[in-house]
Amino acid sequence: MELLKIEGLKIKTGDKVLVDELNLSINRGEIISLVGESGSGKSLTCLSVLNLLPETLHPEGSIKYFEQDGSFSELLGMNSKQRKQYALCKIAYIFQEPLTALNPVQKCGDQLFENLILCGYKGKEELKNKAIELLKSVELNQTDKVLNAYPFQLSGGQRQRVMIAMALAGNPDLIIADEPTTALDVIIQEEILELIRSLAKVHGKSVLLISHDLDAVGRFSDRIAVMYKGKIIEQGIASEVFGHPKENYTKALLACKPTPDKKGYYLTTIQSEGEKPKPFVEPAASNEQMLSVNLLRKEFYLDDKVFRALKSLSFDLYKGQSVGLIGESGSGKSTISKILVNLESATGGTLEYDFDNKLSLSSNVQLIFQDPFAALNPEINVRSMLSEVIRKHGKNLSSSEVLELSIELLVKVGLTPEDLVKFPANFSGGQRQRLCIARALAVNPTLLICDESTSALDLSVQAQILNLLKELQISEGLTILMITHSMAVAAWFCQYLIVLKDGYIVEQGKTSDLIKNASNEYTRSLLQHI
Secondary structure: OEEEEEEEEEEEEOOOEEEEEEEEEEEEHHHHEOOOEEEOOOHHHHHOOOOOOOOOOOEEEEEEEOOOOOOOEEEEOOOHHHHHHHHHHEEEEEEHHHHHOOOOOOOHHHHHHHHHOOOOOOOOHHHHHHHHHHHOOOOOOHHHHOOOOOHHHHHHHHHHHHHHHHHHOOOOOOEEEOOOOOOOOHHHHHHHHHHHHOOOOOOOEEEEEEOHHHHHHHHHHOEEEEEEEOOEEOOOOEEHHHOOOOOOOHHHHHHOOOHHHHOOOOOOOOOOOOOOOOOOOOOEEEEEEEEEEEEEEEEEEEEEEEEEEEEEEEEEEEOOOOEEEOOOOOOOOOHHHHHHOOOOOEEEEEEEOOOOOHHHHHHEEEEEOOHHHHOOOOOOOOOHHHHHHHHHHOOOOOHHHHHHEEEHHHHOOOOOOOHHHHHHOOOOHHHHHHHHHHHHHHHOOOOOEOOOOOOOOHHHHHHHHHHHHHHHHHHHOOOEEEEEEOHHHHHHHOOOEEEEEEEEEEEEEEEHHHHHHOOOOHHHHOOOOO
């Protein structure tokens, strides 16, 4: 039975068409996934359902919402009061980043109560009982702890479950989930998607899911719709679309995924699909040690309780090596990266660098973050951004020399000299990540730490960035520490793997050895998701 029908949807800004004559229907109890590259129009399509588009964008066409008796309402053109009622009780929206979507200075319980009050629940007892029921429905059984916690005190997976509980407050018929698992490790991803599927199948909810994780949507969706340049170019049963794609674009998208059998070859991108994979030669293993980490510990104090984030970790990095640090959310990966660049101090243990030059730590080690938009200053253009770094770390350089170096850096990361005058908002997500890499390279670092720097990117753009990092590692002789929750990325990119869980290193060794003969059960569970 049909629940939502989108007909002839067109979204424009000025004369530019962003979504063009899109048609899509969703049945009750059905899970449909929208897949495609960044900028293909997936999020715009979903935002238009509740008219959450920016004022500069103008939707046309029809979006009909059908009741059980067959009557329908036209969602496009609804006034704000009507739209608010639908948003509360008919259609729920789960946004991509729960830490951004949740109020950081308000307890999770208070935010959940606020939604329940808007949905008509009254009285402290009724509110708390319903909140507990919702939290348990999303498998957050320590309800008192969650209700009294601020968002930063919960893990990524727990925050996403809180967001789902808030979305369920009005008992909606349709859940729109926009990249709900992007920042989560593969095991938590599976749990969240299984939870969403359970809600759909057990409680009769429909789900419109946006995701760049093709493996996940293939397993959890009834139907797939592939978007390209604002249009749906292919749709059908998930197994058919992914098993026997008809369109060349769909085939190219599926070919972008890193896998162990592609090791030693640059990844396919949308632009290079159909070409013979280009091989590369990994740098030879070096005996020169760059970093020695011995019995590293880190403790945090929360509410008079000690949280041991890192528990006596020991590992080494060698010059020119690519090392993967892999593990689930909360395992301590990002804590290690912050200690390595002195953004956090260790509680115990030793950390010893051995660089060929005597420059500062920041001149030798650079950190590339997960979210490039948050890492870039939106108010300065590219030229100012690069010039600032070059001048800080260079000596007696003229303006023309700084400009020349800036252009050289942009070209090196696949951008153009014309990009110097642009601001971060003028770039796509993949281009912004290239800017972050260019800024890191401006100081001629020896060690590059990539902290989930491709996890928020779609497969095609991820392939481009991984290819770029591999090219730079080979041409610049960089040592790269790749922090990731994707075993597929780590297996393709890295020569050596360190597997982290609950603050411990549970296993480490050469990538080829771990893939073939992992001894730890947790490592084997990660390998199932390659």
